Amino acid sequence: MTTRARVTLAAVGGAALLPVLLPHPFVLTIATQAVIWALLAASWDLLSGYTGQISFGHAGFFALGAYAAAAATKHAAVSPWLGLLVGATIAAAVGLLTGFPALRLRGHYLALVTLGLAEIIRLVATNWLALTGGPFGIHDFRSFPGLPDGALAHRQAMYLVVVTIVGVSVAVMYQVCERTRAGQAFRAIREDEVLAQTLGIDTTRYKLLAFTLSSGFAGLAGGLYAYYVQLVSPVVAGAATTSLVIGMVVFGGLGTLWGPVLGALLLYGVYEGLRFVGVVYNLVAVGLVIMVFVIFVPRGLAGLGRSA
Numbered sequence: 001m002t003t004r005a006r007v008t009l010a011a012v013g014g015a016a017l018l019p020v021l022l023p024h025p026f027v028l029t030i031a032t033q034a035v036i037w038a039l040l041a042a043s044w045d046l047l048s049g050y051t052g053q054i055s056f057g058h059a060g061f062f063a064l065g066a067y068a069a070a071a072a073t074k075h076a077a078v079s080p081w082l083g084l085l086v087g088a089t090i091a092a093a094v095g096l097l098t099g100f101p102a103l104r105l106r107g108h109y110l111a112l113v114t115l116g117l118a119e120i121i122r123l124v125a126t127n128w129l130a131l132t133g134g135p136f137g138i139h140d141f142r143s144f145p146g147l148p149d150g151a152l153a154h155r156q157a158m159y160l161v162v163v164t165i166v167g168v169s170v171a172v173m174y175q176v177c178e179r180t181r182a183g184q185a186f187r188a189i190r191e192d193e194v195l196a197q198t199l200g201i202d203t204t205r206y207k208l209l210a211f212t213l214s215s216g217f218a219g220l221a222g223g224l225y226a227y228y229v230q231l232v233s234p235v236v237a238g239a240a241t242t243s244l245v246i247g248m249v250v251f252g253g254l255g256t257l258w259g260p261v262l263g264a265l266l267l268y269g270v271y272e273g274l275r276f277v278g279v280v281y282n283l284v285a286v287g288l289v290i291m292v293f294v295i296f297v298p299r300g301l302a303g304l305g306r307s308a
Contacts (some may be wrong), residue, residue: 018159028155030272032162032228038264039166039221040049041248042173042257049255050177051206052190053102056111056242058218060118063125063237065091065219067138067195071131073227079092080227081144084165087223088216095215099208106193115239122237133141137233144227162224169217174257176213185209190255244271247290264299 018031044058063208069087070077078086102114125132130136147157177183185206188196197203226232235241247266252263267286274282293300 021046023152023156025152025155026077028152030160030269032155032159033225033272034053034265034268035159035162035166035246036221036224036228037248037268038261039152039168039169039224041245041252041260041264042170042212042219043082043217043221044242044245045252045254045257045260046173046177046186046217047063047210049185049249049257049260050183050190051207051210052193053106053210054108054111055114055214056239057114057116057118058214058245059237059239060114061091061095061215061218062222062225062241063118063121063232063234064094065222066236067125067222067231068219069217069223070141070226070232074138075131079145080142084220084223084228088220089149091222092212095218096208096212098215099211102207102211103204115242116238118237118242122234125234125237132232132234135234139231141226143230148198158228161239162228165220165224170257170261173213173217178255182206182209185229187255244286247286249288249300251293251300255301256300256302259302266301 018027022028040058040062043061044055047058048054061249065087066089067087069080072086073080096235096239098114098117102110105113128133128134137304144158144161147161148154177186184205185196188199188201188207189203193203222232222236226234244267248264248267249260250263252261253259253268267289270289271286274285298306
């Protein structure tokens with residue numbers, strides 16, 4: 001068994017056992033949100049790390065999935081289990097539409113388009129009071145039914161639900177990116193899109209597929225966030241969300257999926273754990289960690305695993 005496989009299995013096993021090993025409400029809250037962020041980081045890595053399509057607006061898909069899931073449950077009495085599918089589907093559809101400009105744009109031009117999309121979503125969420133609750137956000141909607149009523153037992157059950165959904169989602173993304181022809185096409189496009197076209201790869205089809213999958217899983221992460229936090233505000237669509245996600249991916253290692261997942265778990269733990277020191281200091285600490293890794297460990301945690 002390789003070092004990477006051992007590290008991955010250890011991380012997964014530790015995550016699954018956390019509710020038993022550390023059954024504390026604060027630990028479970030941080031761990032649950034960290035796992036949700038891990039799914040968001042992995043979805044960004046699928047698009048930008050594997051396919052090379054840089055997105056500065058992934059927070060928009062995250063917010064879209066969160067708002068869609070919450071609104072479906074609150075205004076249409078949709079079950080939260082189905083609400084996750086609604087959020088992921090709507091985010092995937094918008095991602096597919098966003099993918100069409102990507103057929104002509106590359107690099108910083110594409111990044112600006114996706115950043116603009118996230119800002120549009122944030123402005124719509126801020127001003128569509130009847131549906132989104134405006135600046136105060138949408139709340140008072142149901143979470144997953146059938147979970148235990150006790151405070152600690154409920155958090156443990158919610159954690160297991162989130163870990164299961166995220167684990168299956170990351171496994172699906174990994175299979176697509178590493179075990180299928182689509183994954184090979186993604187990497188070919190990342191390395192040299194013109195050469196990929198010359199070799200007969202349908203770059204249009206695979207870029208749209210990457211945008212759709214990445215946006216859909218980001219929307220799924222948003223739905224999990226909505227049902228766990230029980231509040232969705234326009235803040236989640238802000239540039240700070242995307243910046244933190246990109247930092248997690250860089251910290252974990254671009255183009256690996258498991259690296260960004262591990263990076264998100266660790267970096268979010270640092271980010272939230274240092275809130276006791278101060279909100280400003282925890283942001284400074286995260287920024288310093290990202291700077292150190294960009295300069296000295298550009299391949300991230302995954303690069304350390306490969307060299308081990």
